[in-house]
Amino acid sequence: MTEAAKPIRVALLGCGTVGTQIVRLLTEQADDLAARVGAPVELAGIAVRRANKPRPGVPAELLTTDAAGLVTRDDVDVVVEVIGGIEPTRDWLLTALKAGKSVVTANKALLAEHAGDLFAAADATGADLYFEAAVAGAIPLLRPLRESMAGDRITRVMGIVNGTTNFILSAMDETGAGYAEALDEASRLGYAEADPTADVEGYDAASKAAILASIAFHTRVTAGQVHREGITGVTAADVAAARALGRTIKLLAICERVEAGGDRPGEAVAVRVHPAMIPRSHPLAGVNGAFNAVFVEADAAGQLMFYGQGAGGAPTASAVLGDLVAVARNRVVGGRGPRESAYADLPVRPIAQAATRYHISLDVADRAGVLAAVAAVFAQHEVSIAAVRQEGRSSDASLVIVTHSAPDAALRSTVDKIAGLPFVHDVVSVMRVEGEEL
Known part of the structure; x- marks a missing residue:
């Protein structure tokens, strides 16, 4: 056997739903993987929490509870991590990278907090760090952003990146069910x-x-810099209101290149996660069930959309295996994958300065002058109204207002002021609106 044909030895950290599928694919596709890599790809060991747990199809002799020992073994070339969590996983991966072993990980939480540390360790030894499976499961997304679009200027990334919440919101939209149901x-x-x-x-x-x-x-962005709102407050009434406007509600991850604002010239980054109403004509509106999709806008490429299975054992394992083939091939031919690119170092702009639009539903007294008084509050905060719908109910009325784009802080202040008006009985819901102008 020539030097180039020496097996690439892999340490697998974790053997749950995803890890089991990785073992299966490595076994079933061994010959094809060897041909693609240029050398056999072999499992050197599998770190688990309980070695005596039955795992059909997983060689028992490879199991170990000593993850720290496994990643430092001399016969390991690549460490694949699908355990999750921050510690001790971070320490294990740093140890592997500092020893010159390439790392493939699906650990989004770790990367969102400590990517800089991991990339620094990889750069110090020339090791590879790949993580396609960390976002959107089987969908090829991160590599196109890192490599295929490296020569373009991306202006916006907006997507559905969590299958659980998308399933829940899709069910609410399709059946009229409440959140709990x-x-x-x-x-x-x-x-x-x-x-x-x-x-x-x-x-x-x-x-x-x-x-x-x-x-x-x-630009390095951590999870703590992302404005975050979940879907627990979304009601059946919100979903019905969106439908009445020809929209649907999705939990969106929105990343934008924006003006820095204030006294700082140049650009900044705005990153937020929240439920939002989007037009049913938008490409993301038709993404239902547990599927994921990400919409990318760039100067030269224009608009692109990536769609597919965003979670699950086999889809995630597919993304992991794609990374494994890449790093294994690099080790065979002596190449290196893409490094961290954080040269822009743009400031992260807070949500208060982000330009957004609101859908506001109010319960108000049904009497003359109410709409004019509410409109006056919007005018005081320099927020323009795009659409108004009012329905009377005996002595009360439902008032629905959709705004034009304005700073989030101005919109929030407007809502707070309106909530204190004597004729406003309740602010029923406040939701951001994304997509085309009404």
Whole structure:
């Protein structure tokens, strides 16, 4: 066997739903993978929490509970991590990279907080760091942003990047169900975790948004810099209101290149995750169930959309295997993958300065002068009204207002002022509106 044909030895950290599928694909496609890489790809060991747990199709002799020991073994070339979490996973991956071992990870939370540390360790030894599976599962997205569009100027990335919340909102839209009922159905079908907090409160999507913004705008963005709102407050009435306007509600991750504003010249980055109404004519409006899709806008390429399975064992394993082939091939031929590109170092603009639009639903007293008084508050805060709908109900009325684009802080101040008016009984809902102007 020649030097180039020496096997590429892989340490796998984690053997749950995704890890099991990785083992299956490595076994079933061994010959094809060897041909694509230029050398056999072999499992050196699999780190798990419980080695005695039955795992059909997984060689028991490869299992170990010593992840730290596995990543430091001399016969390991690549570490594949699908455990998740921050610590001790961060330490294991840093140890591997500092030892010159390439890393493939699906860990969005870790990358959204510590990508800089991981890239620095990779650069110091010339190791590769790949993470396609961290965002949007099987959808080829990060590599096109990192490589295919490296010569373009990306201006906006907007997408549905969490399958659980998209399933819930799709069910609410299709059946008229409330949030709790749709969540129960998602749990029954296995789309929602036993503790769905990371999904429904937007934490998962915020981590993915940070990664997308970092790549798209060549700027380090962490999850803590992403404005985050979940879907727990979305009601059946909100969904019905969106339908009446020819819109639907989606939890969106929105990353934009914007003007810095204030005294600082140049550009900045705005990154936010929140539910929003979008026109049913928008490409993202037809993305239903547990699917993901990301809409990218760039100066030269124009508008692009990436769509597909955003989660699940096999789809995620597909993305991991794609990365594994890339890093293994680099080790065989002596090449290197793309490094971190954070040269732009743009400031991250807070949500208060972001230009957004609101859909506001109010319960008000049904009497003369109410609409004029509400409109006056909008005028005081320099927020323009795009559309108004009022329906009387005996002595009360429902008043729905959709605004034009304005700074989020101005919109929020407007809503707060309106809520204090004596004839406003309740601010029923406030939701951002994205897409084409009404």
